Amino acid sequence: MQAGSGKRITKELGEIQSDPPEGMKVTLKDDSDLHTWQIVMDGPEQSVYAGGHFKLILVLPKDYPFKPPVVNFQTKIYHPNISNDGKGSMCLGMLRTDEWKPPNKIVAVLNMTRNLLIEPNPDDAVESSIAEVYKNDYKSFEKTAKEWTKKYAVGK
Template sequence: MSGKKRIVKELGEITSSPPDGMRVRLVDESDVHIWEIFMDGPEQSVYSGGTFRLVLTLPKDYPFKPPILAFQTKIYHPNVSNDDKGSMCLGMLRSDEWKPPNKILAVLNMARNLLVEPNPDDAVETGIAEQYKSNRKEFEKTAKDWTKKYANAKK
């Protein structure tokens, strides 16, 4: 199966039965390589009540190269870069850990699980990770404030 066929198949599966708290669509109908994801902050997390916009970019040689997942909505999280890229640090998305049988659905579920349980030991924002470990109350307060401030645009 060619990469494009597989992408179309995975997109079909995800749009017909989307993961909990997520809506997925193509940014541009003519390009199956760029997906827009709206992810609701999980109820049991400090991001609850927010809706985050992410962009998933699939390389031309997918599934042999991992997709890139980036938060477009600012989020206070140890595993998401605090710059305009919003890069997400997910083990399975590293080129040395990515395996062609991995599915986009697994990537999305893993990203959502990181909102419930950040991984401070694999942080892209070390300051936030330190705060998460040493002062959880302060971390949670800031994460909730950012969620209210940036992630409240309901779609």
């Protein structure tokens, strides 16, 4: 780990823990590893995921902030931008290597992740079948998303 990287991560973690993004709790998965964060994100009230509690893992590469973090949903979710293959990979523009900039902060990543739950981006989907349902039969998308939220993200 580069010395500056550890300082920056410690600073960002401190800022997030003292003033967490709305509906989120952020902790280290293991106190001895600054690079792996555990996040519990409440489904935003204005989204089909309201009432759910979603577990995410955020992994910071050794050369952070020069490379973007990787965010994965550990809680299964019915969403066009999050894979439901057990990995929970997320498609978020700013996390692409070619779009990531070192001044970007983790809090921005977390806020964008939350916003993605409010406003999915079906044109940049990981799950194209879910994106099709979202675009062509929103009522059906909403029903399934709420069912999955109840099944996988409530009371867990």
